[in-house]
Amino acid sequence: MNMNCKESQALMDAYFDDELDLVRSLEMERHLAECPGCARLHDQRRVLRVGLSSNALRHSAPADLKAAVRTAIAAQTASGKSSRKPSNKWLLYRIPAMAAAVVSEYLELKARGAL
């Protein structure tokens, strides 16, 4: 049975993860060899996966943030309570903001085709 583009694209992640049985894998390879559109999608996905697995996307937290987190954890551990002190409240906003910044940078790089 020949695979169509809709099936090919639905199974592409499973193909990358080596989760397809032999027959489906061979159908996928045949379709990718015959269909430029799906072959292009396959290449884009391969490049994205390589980019995601590289260290280029790793960002270390600034030293002052690491120190502040350690201090806050030590203070909570020492007090033995889970109540937050007002002086540590900024951490609750800064960590999600940094995560959002990393995601935003990733999406911008992806949109520019750098990945």
Ligand SMILES: [Zn+2]
């Ligand atoms: Zn196709």
